[in-house]
Amino acid sequence: MRFVETRWDGYGFFLDPSAYLAELPRLRGVLPPGAWAFVSEPGHYDIPRADRCVKDLELAGIHPATDKSGRLVLEFAPNRFKHESGLRISYTGVRHLSIDYEHSIDWMAVDTVLLDEILPDEDGGCVHEIALTDARITVRCRDLEAVWGGGC
Template identity: 45%
Template sequence: MEYVDVDAQVGDLTGVLDPAGYLRHLPSISGDLPPGARAFATDGDHYDFRSGRCVKDLTLQAVRSVGDEEVEIEFRHNCWKHDQDLVIRYTGVSSLVVDLADATGTGLGTVILDEILPHEGGCSHEIACWEGTLALVCRDLRATWTETVCSSKP
């Protein structure tokens, strides 16, 4: 990721998640993002770690093609934090790269953070997870939060 730091240092503490660089940069690039990507990236809850609509701690459930140059990614809630699942539909997908850091190939796992940047003809969306990353380039995206039932919520 270019601006989101998933391994920041605060004092003596390392491995801190820090979206501050991206959030400082976002106002200068948000006008260059397509409408759906802009709405998702600039949502005030997106990087608020206490919010139920923060992407941190969601679990990547499925990546599927849903038509020509369309991809849908489904994220499942974390019962301790979320009461909604997230589905992102990407249109005009020109690139999709999955990088599994975990050689076992068990999947990408839980989301750490993400970053959406302008890209020629649309935007790029990089999603960092504990076991790897997923990066897409697309014309635009639409993020939809849907209510879910969480039986183990404290």
């Protein structure tokens, strides 16, 4: 990720979205509407308090389209100590999906979200990066729609 910092420091994860939050006002009108609505939602980066902060959501499903429609759905289950509901992100015009495994945290049963970042892509779409405890998901798409309580 370009602005959001997520790294394992040997004892736990260091997370810092402050540089991205400083950049966010410049992205208004540049990001596609669905991406902007999701990333600018109040509480998105309010790690200790907000029910709608993505931190600690659990990766529950990855559903690429089986046709050439360019659709993709990522599902995240709620963390029972933090979230009232899960999150479903539906992407349109997907041109790239990658999942890169970076390290091994073998004491966790599932991958959980550390933080995410959405930046504009050169073609008018966006790039959504999601840092997980054991991996990083990158999606290049036209736009996305994020729905809390989306059946997860």
